[in-house]
Amino acid sequence: MDKYEYKTLKFATTGFSGGDLEIGKFDLELNKLGELGWSLISCFDTNMIQGASRLVIAVFQRKI
Template identity: 60%
Template sequence: MEQWEYRTLKFFTKGFFSGGTLDIKEFDKELNGLGTSGWELVSCFDTNQHQGSSKEVICVFKRRK
């Protein structure tokens, strides 16, 4: 039976009134680094802050043990 390990990564957005801006360069850098280490992105979602703006972006990864 295959076994998996999981990792969760949380990114905080900037700008309360500007709608929660994500630093895309830093986001891509982190995702690519984990991909190089064998992690596969399983899910990515945001959490609400205020009137539909994003507070955090949460990414879940998995890889074989």
Template identity: 55%
Template sequence: MENWEYKTVKYQTGGFLGGKVDEEEFENLLNEYGMKGWELVSCFDTNAGQGHSRDVIAVFKRKS
């Protein structure tokens, strides 16, 4: 049976009221975890309203 470990990473988009995702910075974050063997399995944002995201939550897994 395979065993998995999971990691949840919070990416902050900016100040108290939220902001827009810096795509290049976010992609670099994802690639950093990918190089360490983590696979992205889910990604969602926490809405700050009016089209802005407060945080982006990325969930990763890898075999332990």
């Protein structure tokens, strides 16, 4: 049976009312983890007000 470990990253949004994600920085972090064998399994946002995103949460897994 395969065993996995998990890693969760939080990315803050910017902008006056939130919702803006620095895509270059986001991609850089995803690519760094990919090079270390992590696979992205889920990505979602958390709301603050009127549907604006406060945080983007990315969940990764890799075999151990």
